[in-house]
Amino acid sequence: NAGVMQNPRHLVRRRGQEARLRCSPMKGHSHVYWYRQLPEEGLKFMVYLQKENIIDESGMPKERFSAEFPKEGPSILRIQQVVRGDSAAYFCASSPRITGGSTDTQYFGPGTRLTVL
Amino acid sequence: SQQGEEDPQALSIQEGENATMNCSYKTSINNLQWYRQNSGRGLVHLILIRSNEREKHSGRLRVTLDTSKKSSSLLITASRAADTASYFCATAPRGAQKLVFGQGTRLTINP
Numbered sequence: 001n002a003g004v005m006q007n008p009r010h011l012v013r014r015r016g017q018e019a020r021l022r023c024s025p026m027k028g029h030s031h032v033y034w035y036r037q038l039p040e041e042g043l044k045f046m047v048y049l050q051k052e053n054i055i056d057e058s059g060m061p062k063e064r065f066s067a068e069f070p071k072e073g074p075s076i077l078r079i080q081q082v083v084r085g086d087s088a089a090y091f092c093a094s095s096p097r098i099t100g101g102s103t104d105t106q107y108f109g110p111g112t113r114l115t116v117l
Numbered sequence: 118s119q120q121g122e123e124d125p126q127a128l129s130i131q132e133g134e135n136a137t138m139n140c141s142y143k144t145s146i147n148n149l150q151w152y153r154q155n156s157g158r159g160l161v162h163l164i165l166i167r168s169n170e171r172e173k174h175s176g177r178l179r180v181t182l183d184t185s186k187k188s189s190s191l192l193i194t195a196s197r198a199a200d201t202a203s204y205f206c207a208t209a210p211r212g213a214q215k216l217v218f219g220q221g222t223r224l225t226i227n228p
Contacts (some may be wrong), residue, residue, distance in 0.1 A: 031214070033214075033215060033216070035216075035218075041220060041221075042205055042218035042219050042220045042221050043160070043205070043207075043216075043218045044218070045215040045216065045217065048214045048215055055214060056213075056214055056215060059215070091159060091160065093160075093216075103147075103209045103213070103214050103215060103216060104148070104165070104209075105150065105162055105165050106150075106162070106216060107162065108152075108159045108160040108161075108162075109159055110158065110159040111158075111159050113157075
């Protein structure tokens with residue numbers, strides 16, 4: 001059973017370009033989460049999705065960032081017109097269930113390291 | 118702002134010694150989880166403790182949870198060089214479908 005897959009592992013973009021980060025959850029997992037990690041810091045929640053639905057995007061910047069989890073295919077985190085401050089590691093996680101109204105164990109992918117020149 | 122705060126920020130011990138890391142949080146939680154991250158890599162889930170549990174063991178790991186003090190501790194016994202990593206606590210707030218991470222503890226095991 002393959003783990004959470006993310007690609008690309010490394011992405012370099014120039015300011016103003018678009019970045020697309022992909023995440024395939026573990027088989028059987030219908031809950032997908034995106035987190036951002038700045039150097040020497042912990043992860044910060046960005047968005048929680050189920051198939052074809054954004055459930056919680058309270059951690060997403062209001063502009064330039066969007067996420068989707070289509071019926072078919074991977075979840076996509078899209079960053080338009082990237083700026084240097086977007087440089088970070090972006091992690092995707094998936095979970096098979098919700099327990100007691102809160103998230104249960106999340107399984108993380110290897111991350112995509114975005115560098116904006 | 119991050120809810121979880123780990124203490125200490127960095128810890129360096131000799132191989133074979135025990136390592137203890139602490140985590141404090143602010144709001145009501147459903148569960149608390151500990152993760153390990155090796156440098157430049159993804160996160161590996163170590164253990165989950167629910168709000169109605171006080172202690173849990175997994176191999177060389179022992180986790181405690183005190184909901185009255187809103188704190189948790191992770192104990193790694195008989196440490197090994199391979200335990201060198203950053204350790205993060207993450208809380209699952211009640212009713213929230215996300216994890217809130219602390220800043221992490223950087224653990225170094227010296228051979």
